Amino acid sequence: MDDTMTLLFVFIQSTGLLAPIIFIGIHLIRPIFFIPVPVVCIVGGILFGSVFGTLYSILGLTMLSILFYFLYRQVPRLSNKINTLKQKWLGDKVNFTIGQIAILRLIPFINFHLLSLCIMDVTRYFRNYAKASFYTNIPVALLYTVFGQFIREFSTTVILAILLALTLLFYLLREKQVIIKWHEFFNPKAGRSFQ
Known part of the structure; x- marks a missing residue:
């Protein structure tokens, strides 16, 4: 991971005024080279600072989400692959809220396109x-751009505390609804008549 980050850092730094455009382009081609989102966001923070690094990462990730939307609709092979991945990891009946998806995007090993x-x-x-993609990309870009360079130095206890906090947030932002099946709702209780 350090080699990848160093290579990205040197490449983007040597491009001068085109650096922001190339950085956003790297977000778009990142899945082809299996570069994790946090690595690119960390490089953005190092190169452009917290504010511009976050803005460029949000723009790049949102453009990638929009590109995925159109590719998913036009390329059946991609849609079959992502649907298979969703079936394997999540099943049929999972409905996440936008807040939950934003929290899941913070976890590096969860597939970006699955979300x-x-x-x-x-x-x-x-x-x-597009609006939901923009909102769910803000936390991941902000966290890894601003704090990403320090995460590697955290102790195991701090990392576990962060994961526990994310799990708690994930639970609190869940969709709150109860599904009652038709036959359970209209099934009269034994020994009781409706006269």
């Missing part, structure tokens, strides 16, 4: 999808 598919399931139209 984009979850956003597609929650939203109906492209405009809503």
